[in-house]
Amino acid sequence: xxxxxxxxxxxxxxxxxxxxxxxxxxxxxxxxxxxxxxxxxxxxxxxxxxxxxxxxxxxxxxxxxxxxxxxxxxxxxxxxxxxxxxxxxxxxxxxxxxxxxxxxxxxxxxxxxxxxxxxxxxxxxx
Numbered sequence: 001x002x003x004x005x006x007x008x009x010x011x012x013x014x015x016x017x018x019x020x021x022x023x024x025x026x027x028x029x030x031x032x033x034x035x036x037x038x039x040x041x042x043x044x045x046x047x048x049x050x051x052x053x054x055x056x057x058x059x060x061x062x063x064x065x066x067x068x069x070x071x072x073x074x075x076x077x078x079x080x081x082x083x084x085x086x087x088x089x090x091x092x093x094x095x096x097x098x099x100x101x102x103x104x105x106x107x108x109x110x111x112x113x114x115x116x117x118x119x120x121x122x123x124x125x126x
Contacts, residue, residue, distance in 0.1 A: 031056035040067035049073040058084045061091060072096055 030053040037043070043066050045052050054075050060066040071085065072094040085091050114124040 031059070034060045034065065037066060039065060042066070042068045042070070044070040046070075046072040049075045049077070054085070058088070061085075061088050066090075068092070070094075 034053075034056050037060070043052070043057070049071075057066065057069065061069055068090045069085075069088075070092045073096055074083075074085070077096055079086060079093065079095075086093065110125060117124055
């Protein structure tokens, strides 16, 4: 993963992760880092569950330090119904499938069919 305003520092108002070279980033956003977040901030993690220390996140959400969280990834998947994150009103959870839209599914299917066509020697679809 390439890091953009994440574990290297930054203003703690925004962090981003994007696909790329893999690096060890487990819990790089732990309690010390979360304490520097602007009060009431929104944290969104769709990259890797291990990027954010889950216990520190739960504490910050319960105390209001983090105003809301949107999570599509978790330390353990699938997330159990009795998990503390599932009990918080200021958390939006997605089952690691936030990309599932009709358009995304159509694109995925079209690309898969194009690969099959290419392997069989046919031109890709138009």
